Amino acid sequence: MSDALAIRDLHVQFHTRRGVYKALNGVDLGLRRGEVLGIAGESGCGKTTMGLAVMSLLPRNASIPRGQVIFDNKDLVNLPREYAERVGDRFKPKEHERILRRVGKALARIRGRRISMVFQEPMTSLNPVLSIGFQVAETVYVHDPALLARRVLARSKTTPQIMREVLTLLGATQGGEAALRKFAADHDLVGLEEQVLFVWRREDVHISRKEKAIRSLAGQSMKPWERKIIETVAKSGSIPPQFARVPVLSKLVRRILLKEGSRKARELLTSLGIHHAERVVKMFPHELSGGMRQRVVIAIALANNPEIVIMDEPTSAVDVTVQAQILELVKQIRTSVSASFIVISHDLAVLAEVSDRIAIMYAGRIVEVAPTAEILHHPLHPYTQMLISAIPTLEGKSVEGIKGEVPDMRAPPGGCAFHPRCPFAFEKCNSVVPIDFRQGDDQLVACWLYEGK
Numbered sequence: 346m347s348d349a350l351a352i353r354d355l356h357v358q359f360h361t362r363r364g365v366y367k368a369l370n371g372v373d374l375g376l377r378r379g380e381v382l383g384i385a386g387e388s389g390c391g392k393t394t395m396g397l398a399v400m401s402l403l404p405r406n407a408s409i410p411r412g413q414v415i416f417d418n419k420d421l422v423n424l425p426r427e428y429a430e431r432v433g434d435r436f437k438p439k440e441h442e443r444i445l446r447r448v449g450k451a452l453a454r455i456r457g458r459r460i461s462m463v464f465q466e467p468m469t470s471l472n473p474v475l476s477i478g479f480q481v482a483e484t485v486y487v488h489d490p491a492l493l494a495r496r497v498l499a500r501s502k503t504t505p506q507i508m509r510e511v512l513t514l515l516g517a518t519q520g521g522e523a524a525l526r527k528f529a530a531d532h533d534l535v536g537l538e539e540q541v542l543f544v545w546r547r548e549d550v551h552i553s554r555k556e557k558a559i560r561s562l563a564g565q566s567m568k569p570w571e572r573k574i575i576e577t578v579a580k581s582g583s584i585p586p587q588f589a590r591v592p593v594l595s596k597l598v599r600r601i602l603l604k605e606g607s608r609k610a611r612e613l614l615t616s617l618g619i620h621h622a623e624r625v626v627k628m629f630p631h632e633l634s635g636g637m638r639q640r641v642v643i644a645i646a647l648a649n650n651p652e653i654v655i656m657d658e659p660t661s662a663v664d665v666t667v668q669a670q671i672l673e674l675v676k677q678i679r680t681s682v683s684a685s686f687i688v689i690s691h692d693l694a695v696l697a698e699v700s701d702r703i704a705i706m707y708a709g710r711i712v713e714v715a716p717t718a719e720i721l722h723h724p725l726h727p728y729t730q731m732l733i734s735a736i737p738t739l740e741g742k743s744v745e746g747i748k749g750e751v752p753d754m755r756a757p758p759g760g761c762a763f764h765p766r767c768p769f770a771f772e773k774c775n776s777v778v779p780i781d782f783r784q785g786d787d788q789l790v791a792c793w794l795y796e797g798k
């Protein structure tokens with residue numbers, strides 16, 4: 346099976362007054378379907394830049410001179426590269442505004458919808474003047490209004506008799522998701538299944554109340570002309586441009602769909618362990634604790650049922666107890682959501698908790714990638730070995746820092762970028778960039794020590 350996402354030979358540069366920073370220097374990495382891939386490396390090695398490049402959200406002084414990000418047989422960086430070629434080494438944002446707009450439009454169908462990102466700072470990625478419910482609702486409204494339209498329509502078409510059949514099906518299949526999805530598709534009620542499953546999976550509600558709540562989903566009232574408009578949105582997959590031109594229509598669509606979005610926000614927040622979600626959706630970011638804010642940004646990333654979720658330092662802004670809760674949450678999400686995850690952290694211990702595989706990054710390149718147990722117990726690359734020995738343990742063994750300085754990315758060292766700090770460096774390391782060598786079943790290491798082994 347092909348990878349969910351493949352990054353090939355990706356180069357990213359930042360154009361600044363002090364020179365060109367070569368933040369990524371040939372990243373090669375594949376994200377397998379359904380896996381959690383951890384990315385570790387010291388501060389400034391390019392982890393966030395890689396996430397932003399995949400999302401095509403790099404700042405405007407960035408360019409992508411080489412490389413590909415393949416998702417669903419498309420190269421996501423092709424359009425920004427066209428931009429980079431025109432920019433060359435000079436940066437003129439105003440002149441390139443039109444190209445940037447075209448790039449943005451083409452990527453809107455993927456970004457936030459099929460690939461989403463939890464940004465490094467939860468406080469700065471939430472809007473301080475908008476309620477939490479609105480921010481989650483708006484994410485779905487902007488990226489996938491048809492999803493909200495289908496949910497409202499499904500409720501309006503459902504009868505008490507259908508709900509009785511749904512409850513029988515749930516009892517017979519022990520809440521079987523596949524069976525319920527098929528039932529909803531067969532009865533032209535797509536959008537109902539996620540609402541039913543949300544109630545069914547709640548652990549804080551007694552079964553008798555669950556059944557009552559599921560029955561009450563039937564028969565959402567809607568005027569016939571409202572229904573016609575919402576049906577058009579559900580069918581066309583987006584808000585048709587003719588609606589946008591008529592203020593009364595666009596306002597009506599917005600009102601109905603944002604209300605539905607708020608309902609989805611309550612479901613999402615509850616499923617992510619936030620109690621009294623009906624109250625939380627009315628709150629503003631500053632009223633929430635750090636842990637709750639982190640859950641909200643995770644909810645926003647999951648709101649459109651994406652295929653790939655990139656989490657950038659999901660635990661760096663919270664204390665250790667909340668960190669444990671967030672890691673538990675990530676583990677729970679990966680079993681309940683059929684997405685693939687990239688989790689970025691400078692903390693290997695955090696990644697060890699949640700990742701299936703870990704990739705180690707140094708100076709804008711992946712130097713080693715392997716299953717978590719291999720990275721922890723049999724690290725091959727000298728840099729990985731030093732990172733592992735820098736993890737503090739309870740046995741009180743002395744912790745060794747990594748000697749030397751992080752390279753200046755305006756003029757990264759030639760050959761292997763780690764050679765000025767590497768105790769095993771030999772002549773070839775100074776001049777030739779190491780290629781990936783396969784070791785064992787599933788370990789790749791970019792180091793000349795493993796050539797011919």
Ligand SMILES: Nc1ncnc2c1ncn2[C@@H]1O[C@H](COP(=O)(O)OP(=O)(O)OP(=O)(O)O)[C@@H](O)[C@H]1O
Nearest residue numbers: 359361366368387388389390391392393394404691
């Ligand atoms: N807009 C920018 N302009 C110039 N240089 C930038 C810009 N953004 C990032 N950089 C530089 O690119 C390099 C990689 O930054 P990046 O944020 O990807 O690192 P990181 O691995 O995520 O670090 P951290 O662990 O601190 O988050 C750094 O040297 C940084 O200074």
Ligand code: SF4
Nearest residue numbers: 761764767774792793
């Ligand atoms: S290629 Fe050479 S310098 Fe680089 S990590 Fe391996 S031994 Fe060290």
Ligand SMILES: [Mg+2]
Nearest residue numbers: 392393394465
């Ligand atoms: Mg970062």
